[in-house]
Amino acid sequence: MAPKIATPKYSSPKPIELPDRKWPNNTITTSPQWCSVDLRDGNQALPNPLTPDQKLRYFNLLCDIGFKHIEVAFPSASADDFNFTRRLIEQKLIPDDVFIMGLTQCRSHLIEKTMESLQGIDRAIVHAYYASSDLHLQQVFSMDRPALLKMIVESIAQIRDLAAKMPQSDIRLEFSLEEFTDSDLSFCLEACEAVFETWGQASPEKPLIFNLPATVERRPPNQYADMIEWFCRNFSQRDRIIVSVHSHNDQGMAIAATELAFLAGAQRVEGTLFGHGERTGNVDLVVVANNLYSRGIETGLDFSNLEHIANTVEELTQIPIYSRQPYSGEYVFTAFSGSHQDAIAKGIKKLNQAPDKFGMGWKVPYLHIDPADLGRKYESLIRINSQSGKGGVASVIEQSHGLTLPKAMQAEVRNCIQELSDRVAREVSTDEVYQAFENEFVNPQGPYELKGYWPRPDDNDPTQIHGEIKIVVNGQPVNVVADGNGPISAFVHGMKKINNSDFTIEDYEEQSIGKGADAKAIAYVPLRLPDDVVMFGVGIDTNIVQAAVRAIVAAMNRMMRQDHTKK
Secondary structure, eight states: OOOOOOOOOOOOOOOOTTOOOOOOOOOOOOOOOEOOOOOIIIIHHHOOOOHHHHHHHHHHHHHEEEEEEEEOOOOOOTHHHHHHHHHHTTTSOTTTTTTEEEEESSSHHHHHHHHHHTTOEEEEEEEEEEEEHHHHHHIIIIIOOOHHHHHHHHHHHHHHHHHHHHTTTTEEEEEEEEGGSSHHHHHHHHHHHHHHHHOOOSSSSSSSSOOOOOOOOOOOOOHHHHHHHHHHHOOOOGEEEEEEBBBTTTTTTTHHHHHHHHHTTEEEEEBBGGGGSTTTOOOOOOHHHHHHHHHTTOOSSOOHHHHHHHHHHHHHHHOOOOOOOOTTTTTTOOOOOHHHHHHHHHHHHHGGHOOOOOOOOOOBBSSSOOOOGTTTTTTGGGSHHHHHHHHHHHHHHHHHOOOOOOOHHHHHHHHHHHHHHHHHTOOEEEEEEEEHHHHISSOOOOOOOEEEEEEOSSSSSSTOOOOOOOEEEEEOOOOEEEEEHHHHHHHHHHHHHHOOOOOOOOEEEEEESSSSSEEEEEEEEEOOTTTTTEEEEEEESSSHHHEEEEEHHHHHHHHHHHOOOOO
């Protein structure tokens, strides 16, 4: 007797027979219709569902973003949902170009309650659904396909007849085959053809919406696309319907499934902001929309203040947005790695060259979209920890305080900040970075405290400068007079009398920040010491000479503290 072969626990879904599939060669060129199901599908999955006032605030947010289809409730499921629908209608809170949508299962009493909730509305979509998979039919409903088809046709006829009693209202129909991706395609087509015929009033101007959802993500995205293309090819009245998709994220591929469905012919997408929904959630419409926007497609949705949107949704749902969530997460436009920081900083500085070189206005390493388009600020792009590089540290200082550090100085500054980051064992803030820079390079502790410097041209030879230095050395006031062929040369000669050490001044860099009376001069001065070590000091003053001498004193304090002198 042959041994019994155990049934495998899992198996791969059977591929769709579509050898001449066209979608892999297609390109998304236009935006789909957007439908938010935050207030129904998203809300039902929240640990603490929204209150009526919270739902209204959320509804207004969705309208402000630009959604024209908004599923607001399951009116027959609860008094709260029914009453919220009535509130929107009776208080005239629905914008003129927005269709609200009410969900109902294909059951007579639920349909009746749903249509009652929509009385007096200007425009609405009745969203009827029933599960079409054999899994549901056999294991949940104990029903066969002919019985389900009969129930669906009777339900659509009921919606049609009740809508006819509301002639002042523009009532559209959406029909969803729940668990479409686990259903028999031929049966799905048969059911939709029957719905279309029963509804009897679909036209190119008022199309019937067929929603073909990946209610549970059981298939890879390419198979979902095959199913969508097959349906679009085989439906008899393609120009009178809108094919909509509703992808869940059980296998983490809802974004890919949605975009491939667009390639295959889908014209509409249902989802939620930030992917709220049952289990792993719905497709995240923020990501889908901004993916298209980043490819030059006008979406009709406004995410220019995404931080406000994210904060509002977090407050209402009490669910934080993951820090790496595309577009909306705290860190998604942030670079900690030194090489990434350097590339971003250089790319932004050369952004004006992008149109000629790449044929587009935005082309920056590691940033596929301009964060400013989403209301994000550049100063948050580069953040500092122990992994950060010299370019990143320099960029943070430049962005926060306008100081453009010389390249030769950047490694020295980076070492200072890395020491701080290692010591505190965490990310360091912009303020902490600048404070550490200031403490080490602008006002370092040391024996010298400059009180004043007065350079004066010689009466007979103005190229010769007599410099008077008033300085405190180890707590004792000292006055020194020295000469040189310029004010900086005279100051260096004077400081050498005090310090009695051998150092030279490398070519130093100057910078001006601010305008008018508020303008400041910045000097970055490198001291080369006898052991060939170069040590920078930074001076800031309203006068460039005074800034330079302050930088020399700062460098000398660092020199003395680190014992690089050779006397």
